[in-house]
Amino acid sequence: MNPVASPFPAWALWALLSAVFAAMTAVLAKVGVQGVSADYATLVRTVVIVIALALLVPLSGQWVDPRTLPSRSLLFLILSGLATGASWLCYYRALKLGDVAQVVPVDKLSVVLAALFAVSFLGERPSAREWLGLLMVGSGVLVLVWRR
Known part of the structure; x- marks a missing residue:
C-alpha cells in the first residue's frame, strides 16, 4: 500500500x-x-x-x-x-x-536576513516565488514598525 x-x-x-x-x-x-x-x-x-x-x-x-x-x-x-x-x-x-505583537514580527525579520545570508555565504538560490514571500515578510515588518 x-x-x-x-x-x-x-x-x-x-x-x-x-x-x-x-x-x-x-x-x-x-x-x-x-x-x-x-x-x-x-x-x-x-x-x-x-x-x-x-x-x-x-x-x-x-x-x-x-x-x-x-x-x-x-x-x-x-x-x-x-x-x-x-x-x-x-x-x-x-x-x-x-508588546508581543510588536516584538515577534520584527524578530521574524530573521527569516529575510537568514535567506540573504544563505544566498551570500552558502550560495543558495531562492526561486522567484521564495523571493516574493521574503519580500512580503520584509514589507510586513516595515508596515508594523513604521511610525508616522
Whole structure:
C-alpha cells in the first residue's frame, strides 16, 4: 500500500511545530519577564533547555563523544550558540519593553536576513516565488514598525 503523497515537504511539519512553539515561547516569556531582569530570564530559559536536551539526547540514542566531532562542525556550532545567546538576550529585552505583537514580527525579520545570508555565504538560490514571500515578510515588518 502506497502512502498518500503529501503536497508538503517532510521538513514542513517540523518547521510548523517550531513556529507553534516559538509563538508559545513569546507569550510565555512576556509573562515570565515581569518582575525579573531580561538577562536573568534568559538564563533561566537556557538552563531549562540544557536540562531538557541533556535528558533527551542520551535517551534517544543520539549521544556521541563531543571530542569526535569534526573541528569545523564544532567551531560553527559554537559560533551558532553564541549567536543564539545574543539573539535570546536581545529578544527578552525587547519583550520586556514592548508588546508581543510588536516584538515577534520584527524578530521574524530573521527569516529575510537568514535567506540573504544563505544566498551570500552558502550560495543558495531562492526561486522567484521564495523571493516574493521574503519580500512580503520584509514589507510586513516595515508596515508594523513604521511610525508616522
